[in-house]
Amino acid sequence: MDFLIIGGDAAGMSAASRAKRNMPDMNVVVLEMTRDVSYSACGMPYNIADPEREIDDLVVRQADVFREKQGINLLTGHYAEKISPQDKIVTGRTIQDKPFSFSYDKLLIATGSSPAVPDIPGISQPGVMSLKSLDDGRKLKSYLTENNVNKAVIIGMGYIALEMCEALAARGIQVDMVKPRAGLLPWMEQGMSDVIREELKSKGIGIYDGHKIEQIQKTDSGLSVICSDMELKGDMVITAVGVKPGSKIAEDAGLKLSIGNSIAVNKQMFTSDPHILAAGDCADAFHIITDQKTWIPLALRANRAGWAAADNVCGQAIELPGIAGTAVFKVFDLQAARTGFNAKEAEKSGFEPVEVTIKSRSRAHRHPGNCPVWVQITGDKKSGRLLGMQIVGKEGAAHRINAPAVALHAKMSVEQFVQTDMAYAPPFGPTWDPMLTAANQLLKKL
Amino acid sequence: MDFLIIGGDAAGMSAASRAKRNMPDMNVVVLEMTRDVSYSACGMPYNIADPEREIDDLVVRQADVFREKQGINLLTGHYAEKISPQDKIVTGRTIQDKPFSFSYDKLLIATGSSPAVPDIPGISQPGVMSLKSLDDGRKLKSYLTENNVNKAVIIGMGYIALEMCEALAARGIQVDMVKPRAGLLPWMEQGMSDVIREELKSKGIGIYDGHKIEQIQKTDSGLSVICSDMELKGDMVITAVGVKPGSKIAEDAGLKLSIGNSIAVNKQMFTSDPHILAAGDCADAFHIITDQKTWIPLALRANRAGWAAADNVCGQAIELPGIAGTAVFKVFDLQAARTGFNAKEAEKSGFEPVEVTIKSRSRAHRHPGNCPVWVQITGDKKSGRLLGMQIVGKEGAAHRINAPAVALHAKMSVEQFVQTDMAYAPPFGPTWDPMLTAANQLLKKL
Numbered sequence: 001m002d003f004l005i006i007g008g009d010a011a012g013m014s015a016a017s018r019a020k021r022n023m024p025d026m027n028v029v030v031l032e033m034t035r036d037v038s039y040s041a042c043g044m045p046y047n048i049a050d051p052e053r054e055i056d057d058l059v060v061r062q063a064d065v066f067r068e069k070q071g072i073n074l075l076t077g078h079y080a081e082k083i084s085p086q087d088k089i090v091t092g093r094t095i096q097d098k099p100f101s102f103s104y105d106k107l108l109i110a111t112g113s114s115p116a117v118p119d120i121p122g123i124s125q126p127g128v129m130s131l132k133s134l135d136d137g138r139k140l141k142s143y144l145t146e147n148n149v150n151k152a153v154i155i156g157m158g159y160i161a162l163e164m165c166e167a168l169a170a171r172g173i174q175v176d177m178v179k180p181r182a183g184l185l186p187w188m189e190q191g192m193s194d195v196i197r198e199e200l201k202s203k204g205i206g207i208y209d210g211h212k213i214e215q216i217q218k219t220d221s222g223l224s225v226i227c228s229d230m231e232l233k234g235d236m237v238i239t240a241v242g243v244k245p246g247s248k249i250a251e252d253a254g255l256k257l258s259i260g261n262s263i264a265v266n267k268q269m270f271t272s273d274p275h276i277l278a279a280g281d282c283a284d285a286f287h288i289i290t291d292q293k294t295w296i297p298l299a300l301r302a303n304r305a306g307w308a309a310a311d312n313v314c315g316q317a318i319e320l321p322g323i324a325g326t327a328v329f330k331v332f333d334l335q336a337a338r339t340g341f342n343a344k345e346a347e348k349s350g351f352e353p354v355e356v357t358i359k360s361r362s363r364a365h366r367h368p369g370n371c372p373v374w375v376q377i378t379g380d381k382k383s384g385r386l387l388g389m390q391i392v393g394k395e396g397a398a399h400r401i402n403a404p405a406v407a408l409h410a411k412m413s414v415e416q417f418v419q420t421d422m423a424y425a426p427p428f429g430p431t432w433d434p435m436l437t438a439a440n441q442l443l444k445k446l
Numbered sequence: 447m448d449f450l451i452i453g454g455d456a457a458g459m460s461a462a463s464r465a466k467r468n469m470p471d472m473n474v475v476v477l478e479m480t481r482d483v484s485y486s487a488c489g490m491p492y493n494i495a496d497p498e499r500e501i502d503d504l505v506v507r508q509a510d511v512f513r514e515k516q517g518i519n520l521l522t523g524h525y526a527e528k529i530s531p532q533d534k535i536v537t538g539r540t541i542q543d544k545p546f547s548f549s550y551d552k553l554l555i556a557t558g559s560s561p562a563v564p565d566i567p568g569i570s571q572p573g574v575m576s577l578k579s580l581d582d583g584r585k586l587k588s589y590l591t592e593n594n595v596n597k598a599v600i601i602g603m604g605y606i607a608l609e610m611c612e613a614l615a616a617r618g619i620q621v622d623m624v625k626p627r628a629g630l631l632p633w634m635e636q637g638m639s640d641v642i643r644e645e646l647k648s649k650g651i652g653i654y655d656g657h658k659i660e661q662i663q664k665t666d667s668g669l670s671v672i673c674s675d676m677e678l679k680g681d682m683v684i685t686a687v688g689v690k691p692g693s694k695i696a697e698d699a700g701l702k703l704s705i706g707n708s709i710a711v712n713k714q715m716f717t718s719d720p721h722i723l724a725a726g727d728c729a730d731a732f733h734i735i736t737d738q739k740t741w742i743p744l745a746l747r748a749n750r751a752g753w754a755a756a757d758n759v760c761g762q763a764i765e766l767p768g769i770a771g772t773a774v775f776k777v778f779d780l781q782a783a784r785t786g787f788n789a790k791e792a793e794k795s796g797f798e799p800v801e802v803t804i805k806s807r808s809r810a811h812r813h814p815g816n817c818p819v820w821v822q823i824t825g826d827k828k829s830g831r832l833l834g835m836q837i838v839g840k841e842g843a844a845h846r847i848n849a850p851a852v853a854l855h856a857k858m859s860v861e862q863f864v865q866t867d868m869a870y871a872p873p874f875g876p877t878w879d880p881m882l883t884a885a886n887q888l889l890k891k892l
Contacts (some may be wrong), residue, residue: 053812
C-alpha cells in the first residue's frame with residue numbers, strides 16, 4: 001500500500017513512524033517542504049534565548065534516522081502544490097523547482113499551521129519577522145546577532161509572543177509588546193491576566209494593548225511601529241498574532257473545511273474524501289465537553305492524531321476522543337495553565353456558566369518559599385458539570401492543570417471533582433489543594 | 447442539639463467549624479487533650495529544620511478564634527477517657543486531673559493517630575523521641591538545641607522518617623536511618639526506591655535497612671542503637687515506624703473496629719452506633735478502586751471527613767466517596783508521589799495487575815534544566831482499568847500525581863487515560879507527558 005504524507009512535522013512524522021511500525025512493508029512517503037523534520041517547534045523561543053545554543057539542537061531525530069532505520073521515504077525540500085483526489089495523485093515542486101508527482105492509496109495531510117500575517121503596511125520589509133519553521137528560528141537568531149539587536153517590538157500577546165518576549169529579554173534586549181485589542185490575554189480571568197501583566201512590567205517589558213497599529217516604517221536607526229496614538233521603535237519587529245491552518249491544498253482539492261478554515265475530519269481523522277486523512281494543526285477536532293467541532297492547534301494532539309491516522313490507514317478503527325484545550329506557558333517567573341472552557345466559551349456552547357476565582361498558596365501555612373496561586377474554575381449551573389479551569393502562579397500551576405483536564409474527559413461534576421483525593425505535603429501545597437478550594441467555593445454558587 | 451467532639455485536630459476542628467456554620471445555634475463542644483488545636487502537624491519536620499522558627503508558627507488558627515469568633519466551646523487539656531453509649535455521656539479528666547462529664551446528642555470521635563512504638567528494650571529512655579503532637583515537636587526541637595545534637599539515628603524509613611532525616615540534615619546533623627525490614631520504601635517500585643536511596647546517600651545519610659534492632663543503650667556520650675550485626679551511635683534517637691489509630695476509647699465503648707484497628711465507619715462517617723461518628727486518622731474509609739474498606743490516614747481526608755461528619759450531624763445525608771491513597775513527600779531534592787495500588791496491592795484485591803516503569807524527562811528535548819522523571823503505572827489485565835501510579839523526580843512529580851488520582855475516581859481505563867489532553871510546554875515536560883508515555887507502554891502489555 002502507498003501511504004503518502006504531506007508534511008514532516010509532529011503529525012506527519014508520528015504517522016509515518018507509526019505506520020512503518022504497524023506494517024513494515026508499507027510504502028510510506030513523506031513530502032516535507034523545508035529541509036527540517038522532527039524538531040521541537042515549541043522549543044524555539046527557549047533556544048533563541050541562549051546565543052550559545054545551536055538552533056539545530058532542537059532536532060529530535062535526524063532525517064537519516066527516519067530514512068535508514070525506519071525505512072520511511074522522507075523527501076525534504078518537496079513542496080506539495082496540488083491534490084487530485086479522483087486520480088489519487090499529489091503533484092508539486094522541489095526546492096530546486098523540479099516537478100514531482102506521487103500517487104497514493106491513502107493520503108495524510110499534515111501541513112500544520114503558519115503564522116497569521118497581520119494586514120499592516122510595511123509588514124514585509126527586512127527586520128520584520130515571525131516564528132514558525134525551524135528556518136524562521138535560524139533566521140531570527142542570526143538576525144539578532146548580526147544586527148546587534150538591543151530593542152525589539154513584538155506585535156501580539158499570545159503564548160508565542162510572550163515566550164519570545166522572555167527569550168529576547170534573556171538576551172538583554174528591551175522589549176515592547178503591542179496589539180490592537182485591549183486585554184493582555186482576553187480568554188483569561190481578568191485578575192489573573194493582571195497578575196501576568198504585573199510580572200511583565202516588573203521585568204521591564206512595555207505592554208501596549210488597545211493600540212491600533214497603522215504601519216511599520218523604516219527609520220534611520222531601525223524600525224518604527226506606528227499606532228494611531230503612539231509610536232514604538234526597535235531594531236526589529238516580531239509578529240506573533242496567532243496561526244492559521246495550512247488548509248489551502250485541502251480546500252483546492254474540494255475537501256470540506258471547518259472552524260477557522262481547518263480541515264474537517266471525523267474521529268478517525270478522515271476528511272470528506274474516504275482516501276484522505278488530515279492530522280495536526282491543519283485539522284479540526286471534537287471538543288471533549290460538547291463533542292462539537294473545535295480548532296485548537298497544540299503539539300500533543302498533533303502527535304496523537306498522527307498516530308491515530310496511521311492506525312486507521314493500517315486498517316484499525318481508532319477513534320480519538322475530543323480535546324480539552326489543555327495548555328500551559330511560562331512568562332518569566334510565572335506559570336499559566338488552562339483547560340476546558342472559560343465562562344464566555346461555556347456560554348457560547350449553551351451552558352449556564354458560573355465561575356469563581358480564588359487566591360491560595362503554593363505551599364502549606366507558613367512553609368518557606370510560599371507564594372500565591374490563583375485558580376479560576378467554571379461550572380455549569382444547570383448540570384453541575386465542571387467546565388474548565390485556569391491556574392497562575394510561580395510554582396505548581398503547570399502540572400496541576402492535568403487533574404481538571406482528566407476530570408473533563410471523565411465528564412465529572414464539580415461535586416465529584418471536589419471529592420477527589422489529591423496529594424498533600426507542606427512543600428507542595430495547602431492541605432486542600434488550591435484546585436479543591438476553588439471547587440469548594442464554586443459548589444456554593446451552583 | 448449537643449454535638450460533642452473528641453479531638454481538636456484536623457477532623458475535629460473541621461467538623462466543629464462546619465457544624466457552627468451549618469447551624470449557628472448548635473452547642474458544639476470539643477474536648478482536646480493537649481493544649482494545641484488546629485496546627486499543621488505535617489509541617490513539623492520543616493519547622494524543626496529551621497532553628498530560627500518558633501514551633502507555634504505552625505498554628506493555623508488560635509484556640510480563641512474558635513471560641514470567640516466561631517462560638518465553639520473548645521476545651522483544651524481535656525482528656526476523654528470513656529464513652530457510655532447507652533447514656534450518651536463522655537467522661538474524662540482535665541490536665542489538672544479534674545473529672546468531667548459531657549452528654550451528647552451526637553458524638554464525633556476524632557482522636558487521630560499516634561506513633562507506633564516499636565518493641566525495643568530501651569525505647570523509653572531520655573533522648574529517644576517520636577513526633578506526632580505539636581508538643582512532641584516542641585520537645586524535640588528543644589532537645590536538639592539544648593543537647594547540641596550532632597548525630598542522630600532514625601528508626602524507620604517512611605514518609606515522616608524521611609522528612610525528619612531531611613530536617614535534621616538541614617541543621618547540619620549527621621543522620622543514620624535503620625529498620626529491620628529490607629527495602630527502603632517497600633511499596634515503591636524497586637528502581638524508583640533505588641533512586642531515592644541514591645539521593646539519600648549523596649546527601650551523606652547512612653541507610654541501614656534489613657538490620658534487626660535489639661536494643662537502645664545509653665553510652666557515655668549518648669545513645670547506641672544496637673542491631674544484631676552492627677551498632678549505630680547518636681546524640682538522640684527518633685522513632686518513626688508508622689502510626690496507629692486512636693481507637694481505644696471506641697473499642698472500649700463496644701464500637702466496631704476495622705482494618706488496623708481503625709474505627710469502622712460507613713460512607714456518612716457513622717460508626718456502628720447511630721449516635722456516634724468518627725473521622726480522621728482514627729477512622730477507616732472505602733477505597734475508590736474497590737469500594738472495600740481501607741485505612742490510609744492522611745490530612746486531606748481528615749479535613750474532608752470532618753466536614754462530612756458535621757454535615758451529617760446537621761441532617762444532611764452526605765456520602766463521601768472512597769479514597770485513592772494519593773500521597774506525596776519530599777526527600778532532599780526529590781519529589782515522590784503515589785496514588786492508587788501498586789501491583790502487590792492490586793493482586794491482593796483480586797486484580798490481575800500489569801505494571802510498567804519508564805524513565806522520561808522533566809522538560810522538553812534539550813531544554814535547559816532537564817532532569818529525569820520516573821513513572822510507574824499499574825493496570826488490570828482483565829478489565830484494562832487504571833489501578834495506580836508512582837512518580838519520582840526532582841520536579842513535576844508532586845502535582846502530576848493528581849491527574850491519575852482523578853482518573854481513579856472516574857474509574858478510567860488505561861486506554862481512556864492515555865487519550866487525556868494534558869498540558870505541554872518545553873519548560874514543563876516533553877510533548878507526551880511522562881504519565882502518558884508510561885500509559886502508552888502499559889497499553890501494549892494489557
